[in-house]
Amino acid sequence: MADVAIETIEDVVCGFCGLGCDDLRVEVEGRELRAAGTVCAEAARLIRRLDVADRPASVAGAAVDLDTAAEAARHILLGARATLIGGLGTDMAGAGALTDLAIRFGGVLDHHASDGLFRNYASAQRTGWLATTLAEVRNRCDLLLVIGEDPAGQWGRLFERLFPEAPLFAEGRRRVVFIGGAPGETAQRQLGHADISHLATDDPVAVLEALSVLSDGRMPPGEAFGGVPAAELAALAEAMGAAHYVVATWNAAALDDGDLVAERATALVDRLNVTTRAGVFPLGGRDNIIGVNQLLLWRLGYPLRTAVRGQASTHDGALYATEAALADADVLLWVSAFRPEPPPSFAGKIIALAHPETVFENEPDVLIPVGTPGVDHAGTVFRMDSIVSLPLGALRVATLPSVAEAVRCIAEG
Amino acid sequence: MRLRLKGGRVLDPANGENGVATGAVRDIEIEDGRIVAPTDSKADAEYDLGGDVVLAGGIDLHSHIAGGKMNLARLLMQEDRRTYPEMPGNFCGCGGGRAVPTAHATGCRYAELGYTTVFEPAMVGANARGAHLEMADIPNLDTGAYLVLGNDDFFQRLLAAGAHQETVNAYVGWMIEATQAFAIKIVNPGGINAFKFNARKLDLDEANPHYGVSPRRVLTTLIRAVTELGLPHPIHLHGCNLGVPGNDETTLATIAAAEGRRLHLTHLQFHSYGTEGDKRFSSSAARIAEMVNANPNISVDVGQVMFGQTVTASADYMSQYRNRAIASPNKSIGMDIELDAACGVVPFEYRDRNFVNALQWAIGLELFLLVEDPWRIFLTTDHPNGGPFTTYPHLIRLLMDRDFRNAQLATLNKAAQAHTLLGQITREYSLEEVAILTRAAPARILGLKEKGHLGVGAVADIAVHTEDADREAMFSTTRYVFKNGRLIVKDGLVVELAQGTTHVARPEFDRAIDKDMQRWFDESVGLKSKHFRVADGELRGGAGPTILKCEGVAP
Numbered sequence: 004m005a006d007v008a009i010e011t012i013e014d015v016v017c018g019f020c021g022l023g024c025d026d027l028r029v030e031v032e033g034r035e036l037r038a039a040g041t042v043c044a045e046a047a048r049l050i051r052r053l054d055v056a057d058r059p060a061s062v063a064g065a066a067v068d069l070d071t072a073a074e075a076a077r078h079i080l081l082g083a084r085a086t087l088i089g090g091l092g093t094d095m096a097g098a099g100a101l102t103d104l105a106i107r108f109g110g111v112l113d114h115h116a117s118d119g120l121f122r123n124y125a126s127a128q129r130t131g132w133l134a135t136t137l138a139e140v141r142n143r144c145d146l147l148l149v150i151g152e153d154p155a156g157q158w159g160r161l162f163e164r165l166f167p168e169a170p171l172f173a174e175g176r177r178r179v180v181f182i183g184g185a186p187g188e189t190a191q192r193q194l195g196h197a198d199i200s201h202l203a204t205d206d207p208v209a210v211l212e213a214l215s216v217l218s219d220g221r222m223p224p225g226e227a228f229g230g231v232p233a234a235e236l237a238a239l240a241e242a243m244g245a246a247h248y249v250v251a252t253w254n255a256a257a258l259d260d261g262d263l264v265a266e267r268a269t270a271l272v273d274r275l276n277v278t279t280r281a282g283v284f285p286l287g288g289r290d291n292i293i294g295v296n297q298l299l300l301w302r303l304g305y306p307l308r309t310a311v312r313g314q315a316s317t318h319d320g321a322l323y324a325t326e327a328a329l330a331d332a333d334v335l336l337w338v339s340a341f342r343p344e345p346p347p348s349f350a351g352k353i354i355a356l357a358h359p360e361t362v363f364e365n366e367p368d369v370l371i372p373v374g375t376p377g378v379d380h381a382g383t384v385f386r387m388d389s390i391v392s393l394p395l396g397a398l399r400v401a402t403l404p405s406v407a408e409a410v411r412c413i414a415e416g
Numbered sequence: 417m418r419l420r421l422k423g424g425r426v427l428d429p430a431n432g433e434n435g436v437a438t439g440a441v442r443d444i445e446i447e448d449g450r451i452v453a454p455t456d457s458k459a460d461a462e463y464d465l466g467g468d469v470v471l472a473g474g475i476d477l478h479s480h481i482a483g484g485k486m487n488l489a490r491l492l493m494q495e496d497r498r499t500y501p502e503m504p505g506n507f508c509g510c511g512g513g514r515a516v517p518t519a520h521a522t523g524c525r526y527a528e529l530g531y532t533t534v535f536e537p538a539m540v541g542a543n544a545r546g547a548h549l550e551m552a553d554i555p556n557l558d559t560g561a562y563l564v565l566g567n568d569d570f571f572q573r574l575l576a577a578g579a580h581q582e583t584v585n586a587y588v589g590w591m592i593e594a595t596q597a598f599a600i601k602i603v604n605p606g607g608i609n610a611f612k613f614n615a616r617k618l619d620l621d622e623a624n625p626h627y628g629v630s631p632r633r634v635l636t637t638l639i640r641a642v643t644e645l646g647l648p649h650p651i652h653l654h655g656c657n658l659g660v661p662g663n664d665e666t667t668l669a670t671i672a673a674a675e676g677r678r679l680h681l682t683h684l685q686f687h688s689y690g691t692e693g694d695k696r697f698s699s700s701a702a703r704i705a706e707m708v709n710a711n712p713n714i715s716v717d718v719g720q721v722m723f724g725q726t727v728t729a730s731a732d733y734m735s736q737y738r739n740r741a742i743a744s745p746n747k748s749i750g751m752d753i754e755l756d757a758a759c760g761v762v763p764f765e766y767r768d769r770n771f772v773n774a775l776q777w778a779i780g781l782e783l784f785l786l787v788e789d790p791w792r793i794f795l796t797t798d799h800p801n802g803g804p805f806t807t808y809p810h811l812i813r814l815l816m817d818r819d820f821r822n823a824q825l826a827t828l829n830k831a832a833q834a835h836t837l838l839g840q841i842t843r844e845y846s847l848e849e850v851a852i853l854t855r856a857a858p859a860r861i862l863g864l865k866e867k868g869h870l871g872v873g874a875v876a877d878i879a880v881h882t883e884d885a886d887r888e889a890m891f892s893t894t895r896y897v898f899k900n901g902r903l904i905v906k907d908g909l910v911v912e913l914a915q916g917t918t919h920v921a922r923p924e925f926d927r928a929i930d931k932d933m934q935r936w937f938d939e940s941v942g943l944k945s946k947h948f949r950v951a952d953g954e955l956r957g958g959a960g961p962t963i964l965k966c967e968g969v970a971p
Contacts, residue, residue, distance in 0.1 A: 171940055
């Protein structure tokens with residue numbers, strides 16, 4: 004294979020973290036793939052593929068063909084008392100096929116990254132919120148609040164995408180205030196043309212509450228909030244009132260009290276919109292969780308953490324969360340096509356539609372390795388803002404089935 | 417596949433046939449999904465209609481059935497889904513909800529009412545791919561979407577820079593093609609954009625705080641663009657100042673601004689409010705209907721308010737931000753979207769004992785009854801904003817039965833009764849007029865030549881109703897519904913799920929604009945224009961759209 008030419012594919016769309024970068028460059032050499040040019044560490048790692056033989060489908064660890072594995076999976080689903088369809092790292096076609104499967108065989112649907120989503124929903128469903136999307140932040144935001152730890156570790160190009168050097172509308176030096184952890188090197192580099200400040204605190208909820216009160220023109224009782232002096236918060240509140248477009252962003256998955264952060268940030272943004280403009284920009288979106296959630300909303304009328312049984316669906320954000328649902332389940336259908344995310348420990352039967360490099364604690368009862376959307380086959384994923392979705396292309400000829408194909412094999416027998 | 421529907425009274429206003437009036441019955445023959453001239457050939461199936469009323473499948477030209485804002489509404493109003501669970505008789509376990517039903521329930525409920533084509537009237541370009549995915553999951557309906565345009569920064573910049581109309585036309589053509597849209601919708605022209613710059617209202621001749629562009633200029637420029645591109649449907653306009661008392665003057669000025677060119681005013685009820693009376697809220701339906709009657713270039717749909725709980729979802733974030741103060745239950749979602757548009761989702765409960773709500777109800781009915789030409793007015797509740805589409809049978813009875821209407825009126829808020837002339841209006845719609853409102857006229861204004869009628873060559877989308885003097889009962893159910901010649905509803909129950917198609921319009925335009933679009937998306941939006949574009953194969957699970965080619969007219 005030494006004489007295989009290297010082909011470079013430009014403008015590759017990345018579907019892994021939910022930020023939706025679509026300007027990647029990938030070098031293809033036979034079946035080998037490697038990212039080149041501007042790319043974050045996570046995308047580089049997940050795109051990197053070697054020219055190795057695919058792991059075969061297996062039943063109880065013994066290699067079988069796809070049809071045999073699908074038949075064994077079907078047999079397990081038919082005999083299941085309670086199935087959790089978990090992981091759900093899949094594109095829109097896979098999500099649709101899995102929803103059909105849940106309708107046919109019954110099952111609870113949850114995504115492996117849904118903790119952050121439901122912390123945000125605690126607020127979004129109770130009071131609603133005023134939100135914004137990437138292109139608006141890029142061009143309008145003149146004061147960005149980053150709440151919690153620096154998110155650049157998880158979204159490597161976040162600040163590059165949010166704060167380009169030449170926005171359409173935001174004037175003068177744009178401000179970024181980190182409330183919580185300090186900005187790391189990546190954030191500082193990408194925000195080199197903005198004014199960065201840091202309010203160190205381990206209680207961002209208290210800081211946000213105080214900012215809301217101050218934005219309302221009142222003085223909260225106390226000299227410091229979450230360890231931040233009142234005077235600094237008063238100055239920030241004044242700056243927010245004078246700003247044209249304030250954006251609050253946080254990663255609820257990484258915050259123990261993410262539900263409270265979401266609620267207080269929502270309240271603050273509500274208050275700011277009385278006199279100026281502001282929006283929340285919650286972070287998330289890993290492995291197309293937003294797309295899967297969107298599809299469930301239009302197909303079932305409920306978000307993730309929904310059970311489909313006997314031709315009817317019920318939703319319960321606590322009862323049907325993966326950990327709780329597994330306690331009642333006897334079968335886990337685990338789906339992770341974007342990354343080698345192993346299934347959680349589980350004593351019942353496991354059917355895995357998994358990335359071929361997944362390392363399992365115990366060999367699944369049925370394993371069907373699947374291709375990765377945007378690497379092995381085309382597909383659609385949603386960005387974290389739930390509005391924009393993107394077409395993923397194939398970077399090489401697929402040798403593994405997609406999740407949708409594997410699920411159809413299982414369902415149709 | 418040949419079907420024969422035997423002995424129906426055919427009501428087909430587009431072809432001047434009224435079997436209900438004449439009592440004549442005849443057969444309709446279907447071959448491979450189309451209506452054909454009667455033959456002596458043996459049919460694969462025959463249906464004895466016994467004099468039942470045969471209509472073309474209903475066409476709803478304005479109903480919010482798909483897109484991100486509907487999912488936000490579903491998320492916000494989980495109680496709607498829980499209160500209206502899956503109905504029996506369906507076989508997929510994924511239906512439910514009333515104000516914001518699931519895709520499955522939307523397709524099934526519409527089919528049971530005899531509707532076979534529904535247009536989503538507010539698709540945001542940034543959300544087009546998602547909206548099309550959702551529409552593909554709606555069974556039994558053909559769909560299409562109007563692209564929200566006019567508040568996007570690219571367009572506002574063009575106008576501010578004094579761009580030539582040809583450039584605007586190229587941009588509109590590019591956007592229609594890229595988003596797989598059927599028509600252009602303007603929502604609060606320029607107002608959504610102005611709200612992003614913190615303006616809280618924008619009148620027809622008020623300047624956008626950043627671009628200096630007025631709503632009038634947005635409107636007239638886009639009217640000219642769709643005319644010159646040859647799009648079949650005129651500009652579909654949700655005007656300025658939705659819901660604001662005194663917006664009647666804006667509406668009248670907007671009609672005048674069209675200067676004789678075709679313009680469709682949507683959910684006109686929400687734009688027909690005066691400021692008379694001690695409550696400073698009054699009906700201007702008579703004034704506005706008079707102006708609509710006098711301007712044959714104008715078409716309207718009503719957006720009738722129906723009492724009960726619903727949730728409103730609109731791209732008009734400027735107005736919805738104002739309305740969130742009266743949300744019921746008290747929660748709402750708003751979102752600025754992608755230098756493109758926005759959305760606002762606000763739950764409402766329209767109450768019959770509430771003065772404003774009762775008068776809104778009466779204003780809608782006044783418009784229905786005072787606009788004279790049934791070819792220029794369409795039956796809508798702006799689903800779900802005025803009420804869910806499942807209330808259509810009740811609305812039809814209100815239009816067709818004066819005694820029923822007046823009996824309803826008598827139960828409403830007393831002050832509202834005193835503020836409406838509804839009780840004095842004697843008009844009752846005929847069945848033929850209802851068929852025009854819900855079939856023939858929408859097909860005509862949408863340029864769908866093969867729909868909305870039962871002539872030879874038409875798509876065999878057919879609804880059969882058993883006549884009943886209680887028109888609500890009559891239109892609440894169907895004896896048979898055929899979609900593309902396939903039986904999908906029998907005795908009011910869905911018996912099969914058919915895959916519909918999505919209608920798109922394809923105008924010719926100057927493709928030199930592509931270079932500008934690439935630069936705009938790269939530099940400002942932060943997304944490649946080629947990834948914004950939705951390919952044909954992304955529609956309807958790979959089946960692609962049904963394309964209506966447009967022939968532009970000389971400017």
